[in-house]
Amino acid sequence: MKNQRAADSPASSENKPQMRILLVDDDKLIQASIAKNLNLYGYEVIVASDGKSALEQYRKKTPDIVLLDINLPDVGGFSVLKAIRKENSAAEVIFITGEGDMNLVIEALRSGVSDFVPKPLSISVLRSVLENAEARLRQKSEKSATVETTTIVDERSAVPIQVRAFGSLELRIQNRVVSEKDWRNFKTIAVFKILLIHHKKIVTLDELIDAVWQGASHRSAEVMVFTAVSFIRRLFEPNLKNGRQSKYVLTHESGYELNLGTSGVDYFYDVEEFERLVRQGRDGSPESYRSAIALYADEFLKNNRADEWSGYLREKLRDSYLNVLQTLADDAFSEKKFEAVSELSRRMLAADSLYEPAYILLIESYLAQRRPRDAKRVLEQCEAAFRKSLNISAPKHIADLLK
C-alpha cells in the first residue's frame, strides 16, 4: 500500500495505515462536512471542487481512494475517471451519484468505476463502501507481495484456478484461497455460484435478478448485478481495466457467461471432474466411478440448500452419486464382497436416508452372510427413517425381504 503515514486520529490507534481520500464535489459545504467527518474516522481527506483540480490533486497527492461526484462543473466525473484509470488502472474510484442517475451508474460500472455511493449520503453506507475499497486495496497489495513467492509454486501447479463446490464453495486463484470474507457480500457469492452452475453457458440478466434480487426494483437490481459481476471480475483479474475485456466473466448481449478456460489446463472444477468421471465410468471403467465418489465430499453447495437456483444441480449430482454407489455396490454384491456392499450402502444412506436400494442391498447382504439379526436391525433403521421423515412405515417390499 502506498501510504503508511502516521496518524493522530482515533482510528489510527488500531495501527491501521491511514487511508488518503480525494473527495471531489463542487459543493463546498458538503466537501467540508464530509472531510471533517472522515477525518474523525481516521482518514486523511484532500478535497477538490472540479475535475481539473481533482486530476491535479490526484497526481500530486496520490490518494488511495477517490470519492468522485459524477456531476462536476467542468470536465465531468467520467472524464476524471478515465484520466485516473489511464494513470493507475488499479485505482479505487468511487462515484457519488443522485438516486435518479441509474443510467449513469450503469455506464460508470461499465467504465470501470470501483463502486458507487448514492445521494443523499449516509455515513454508514459511505463507511461500508470505503471499508470495501480498503479491503480491495489490501487484497491488491497482498497479491502483488505474493506474486514472487507464488511464481515457483505456480510452475508446479498445473491449474491456476481451483473450484470446489461439493460441500462449501472453495475457490483458489493462483494458490490464493478466496475465503468467505473476501467476497463483497453473500449476494455477490450467489451471483458467482449461479454463473458457476451454468459454467460456459449464458445466464441472462433477468435470471440473475430473479434468483438473487427478487422483489428489488429492476433498475436497482441491474446495478447490483453489474456491481457483483464487476467484483467477481476483479477477484480473478485485479488489474482488469475494462470489464468487457475480462477473460473469465464474459459479457454477451443477453447476459453473462463464466468461462474458466480449458479444464485441466486453466482450471479444476470438482463438479465437472465428477461428471466427467461418471461418464467415463458408464463406459466401463469402475476406477473412474471410484474416483468420482471420492470427489463427492458432501452435497453440492451445501450452504445454499434453501436457494432454489442451486436445487436442480444438487439433486442431479446426488442422483448421479447414488447411482454410482449403487452400481459399485451391486458389483460388489455379485462378487460377494459384503464389506464393500455394507460400506457403499452406508454412504448411500448418508447421502439420502430414504434411499431404498441401500436398505435392500444391506438386508440382502446380511441375509446372504446368514446374519438375520443385523438384517433386522437394518429394517428397524429403515422403519425409523421413514417414520421420522415421512411419518409412514417402511416400504412393504423391504419389510417382505425378512419374511
Added chain:
Amino acid sequence: MKKAVVYVKKPSAASKALQEVRRTLLPIIVGSAVHELNQPLTMLNIVSDTLRLLAEQQTTTTEELGELAAETASGAKRFQSIVEQLRELSLDDEQIKHININEAVSECVRLVASKMRGLGCQIKLMLKATAPIVLCSSVKLSYLIFGALFYVCDMPNSENRRPPKHKILFSSARTTNEIVLLCYSVSRLKKAPSLLAKDKVKLLRLVQSLAKELGSRASIVLNKKKQPILEMRLPLHKPSPE
C-alpha cells in the same frame, strides 16, 4: 326564507393554461427537487454523525460546535427553501406580488440545476437587468421560468436518456418598459437541438399562454448568428413617484 346562492368561479382560460403547465412540469420539477434535496440531506446526515463522534470522544471545542451548528442551520435552511418552493408551486394561490425577476430566475434554476447537470445540461445565468421588478403572480412566473428552461433543454422528452451535452443560457436585460428574458441553448454538438421541433410545440404553446396571462409575450426569435432564442418580454413595474 332567503335562498342561499352559491357562485362557482369558472376557471379562466389562463387558469387552464396554468393547470396544463403544472400537469406537464410539476413531475419534472418535483423529480429535480428530490435530487436537489440530496445536498442538504447529505449535510444533515454527516453533521449529525460528526456531532455523535465528537460527543463520544469528548474533545469538542465551542468553535467546532459553532461551525457544526452553522452547517446544520445552512442545510436546514436549504431544505426549508426547497420545500417552500415546492409548496408554492403546488398551491392555486395566484396572489399578485412585486417580484425581482433575477432572484426568481436564480431560485428556479437552483432547484433544477443539479438534476439537469446530471442529464448533461449546464445552465449559465447572465442576469444583468437592473432593478428588474415585475408585478405578477409568483406561481405563474415560476412556471414560466421552468417552462422556458425545460422547453429549451427539451426536458420532458430527454428525461429518460442522456441528452446531447449542451449549455443553457438564461439572461435578463432591461428596456425602458420591459424586462427581456432570453433563454437558449448552446450545444457542443454541431447541430443544436431545434427549438421548433414538432414534439416541442405543445410546451411552447403553454409557455406562450402563460406569458400572455402575465401580461407579457413569449416568442421565438433569431439572433445575429441565426440561432433560435426563446424571448420573453415582461412589463416592468415602475414604482409611483410618492
